[in-house]
Amino acid sequence: MKKQNLFSNIPESFPKEIFETLLENTNFKLERILSCGQSTSGGKWYDQEKDEWVVLLKGKAGLRFENESEIIELTPGDHLVIPAHNKHRVEWTDQTQKTVWLTLHY
Amino acid sequence: MKKQNLFSNIPESFPKEIFETLLENTNFKLERILSCGQSTSGGKWYDQEKDEWVVLLKGKAGLRFENESEIIELTPGDHLVIPAHNKHRVEWTDQTQKTVWLTLHY
Numbered sequence: 001m002k003k004q005n006l007f008s009n010i011p012e013s014f015p016k017e018i019f020e021t022l023l024e025n026t027n028f029k030l031e032r033i034l035s036c037g038q039s040t041s042g043g044k045w046y047d048q049e050k051d052e053w054v055v056l057l058k059g060k061a062g063l064r065f066e067n068e069s070e071i072i073e074l075t076p077g078d079h080l081v082i083p084a085h086n087k088h089r090v091e092w093t094d095q096t097q098k099t100v101w102l103t104l105h106y
Numbered sequence: 107m108k109k110q111n112l113f114s115n116i117p118e119s120f121p122k123e124i125f126e127t128l129l130e131n132t133n134f135k136l137e138r139i140l141s142c143g144q145s146t147s148g149g150k151w152y153d154q155e156k157d158e159w160v161v162l163l164k165g166k167a168g169l170r171f172e173n174e175s176e177i178i179e180l181t182p183g184d185h186l187v188i189p190a191h192n193k194h195r196v197e198w199t200d201q202t203q204k205t206v207w208l209t210l211h212y
Contacts, residue, residue: 001171001192006161007183023159023187023210027133030159030210053129053136055112055208057163057183065107077113077163081129086107102161104129104136104210 006057010034010098028106035061037095045087050105055079059099062091112163116140116204134212141167143201151193156211161185165205168197 011018017038023030040046045066056074063072066087072080082088093099117124123144129136146152151172162180169178172193178186188194199205 001169001174001178001186001188001194003178003180003184003186005181005183006185022185023212025212028212063107068107072107072109074109075111077111078109079112079128080107080109082107088107106129106131106134 006032006100006102010100028104031103031105033101033103035059035090035093035099035101036097037093038090039092040089045089047087048082048084048105051084052082053079053104053106054082055102057100057102059097060094061099061101062093064089064091112138112206112208116206128208134210137209137211139207139209141165141196141199141205141207142203143199144196145198146195151195153193154188154190154211157190158188159185159210159212160188161208163206163208165203166200167205167207168199170195170197 011034014034014036018034020032020034021029022032056076056078058076061074063074065072071091120140120142124140126138127135128138162182162184164182167180169180171178177197
């Protein structure tokens with residue numbers, strides 16, 4: 001068996017968030033996402049066909065849901081389910097360190 | 107949306123490993139596992155019907171596969187796929203801190 005590491009192969013800097021598929025079949029997709037200060041473009045919302053489980057493993061981020069007034073701050077270990085079509089956006093990610101996310105779309 | 111944390115709700119000590127289902131449907135099961143020094147009983151092997159993706163998030167552990175001579179040491183962020191029926195055992199987990207695993211059975 002060959003191991004890999006979620007905190008390895010992280011570029012020094014990157015202009016756009018990096019999405020990498022770790023595992024995918026007809027039922028789900030497991031992805032690593034890297035951020036370094038990026039956020040969802042102004043006024044845009046993610047509106048996804050599938051449910052998503054997301055965990056933040058390193059760094060920090062602020063998630064906003066269309067139907068909620070407060071931004072949810074995520075720190076390492078924080079995880080939640082985002083039901084399909086629950087509009088949300090990444091309001092901010094840490095600019096001082098890399099943020100590593102793991103997401104499961106199902 | 108309500109967030110939870112993978113590194114919260116960890117008992118001070120526990121005699122057996124703790125398995126908690128985070129998410130489950132007909133296609134997969136996502137689980138958090140907590141260890142504090144436990145290992146697979148002597149001579150026993152896990153022989154699973156499904157493929158498993160596993161990541162170690164905190165602590166340390168040693169995984170042994172029946173068809174390999176060396177123990178694979180896992181540190182935070184290390185992940186690998188264990189194909190169905192690939193016999194393996196947890197040779198050891200860190201006795202000085204809690205070990206937190208995340209596994210996806212699919």
